Amino acid sequence: xxxxxxxxxxxxxxxxxxxxxxxxxxxxxxxxxxxxxxxxxxxxxxxxxxxxxxxxxxxxxxxxxxxxxxxxxxxxxxxxxxxxxxxxxxxxxxxxxxxxxxxxxxxxxxxxxxxx
Amino acid sequence: xxxxxxxxxxxxxxxxxxxxxxxxxxxxxxxxxxxxxxxxxxxxxxxxxxxxxxxxxxxxxxxxxxxxxxxxxxxxxxxxxxxxxxxxxxxxxxxxxxxxxxxxxxxxxxxxxxx
Numbered sequence: 397x398x399x400x401x402x403x404x405x406x407x408x409x410x411x412x413x414x415x416x417x418x419x420x421x422x423x424x425x426x427x428x429x430x431x432x433x434x435x436x437x438x439x440x441x442x443x444x445x446x447x448x449x450x451x452x453x454x455x456x457x458x459x460x461x462x463x464x465x466x467x468x469x470x471x472x473x474x475x476x477x478x479x480x481x482x483x484x485x486x487x488x489x490x491x492x493x494x495x496x497x498x499x500x501x502x503x504x505x506x507x508x509x510x511x512x
Numbered sequence: 513x514x515x516x517x518x519x520x521x522x523x524x525x526x527x528x529x530x531x532x533x534x535x536x537x538x539x540x541x542x543x544x545x546x547x548x549x550x551x552x553x554x555x556x557x558x559x560x561x562x563x564x565x566x567x568x569x570x571x572x573x574x575x576x577x578x579x580x581x582x583x584x585x586x587x588x589x590x591x592x593x594x595x596x597x598x599x600x601x602x603x604x605x606x607x608x609x610x611x612x613x614x615x616x617x618x619x620x621x622x623x624x625x626x627x
């Protein structure tokens with residue numbers, strides 16, 4: 397079975413500081429991994445995805461993530477935080493198990509707070 | 513705007529009442545998923561359609577829940593005899609045609625409050 401663990405339910409950074417949101421996955425097959433962002437009372441918006449091509453993936457709004465198989469990690473980073481980055485972030489893995497339906501298995505989420 | 517539309521955006525209902533939500537996916541997307549998200553948690557899978565066929569249902573989907581996708585277009589999710597534990601955000605998602613590596617486009621969700 398596949399799973400995702402996000403370390404840290406809340407992360408607080410100052411505006412202009414580095415953002416690092418941690419995600420570790422468990423999968424018996426090569427995973428497809430996604431980061432989504434959710435603003436209050438909104439749906440989820442895709443930031444970036446890893447589908448076994450380049451291990452360093454660049455997404456929207458200056459975010460990027462690096463797939464590290466040896467560490468089973470897919471951490472999300474941004475060099476300089478903006479106030480508008482304050483939101484909930486979710487790491488997800490696409491189901492490639494026996495059902496192979498492509499449903500997403502999400503982590504618990506990390507709330508990013510950006511302080512002025 | 514992702515192109516996936518959900519209605520209503522908010523629904524307040526009394527315990528024991530039935531409610532129905534609607535999702536209109538992007539027209540050429542043949543796969544459709546429903547998820548439930550409770551406060552402070554990540555979305556959890558409920559059910560999956562390929563065209564009009566419901567191919568997978570989560571154990572979270574009790575007998576009080578039913579979903580349909582007539583003609584493979586819009587989908588509805590009905591909850592009968594609502595309970596306070598049903599209060600959540602219900603999200604619909606549709607990925608473009610392709611494999612399981614394609615990203616899902618999410619609607620804005622329907623927030624259900626059972627009082």
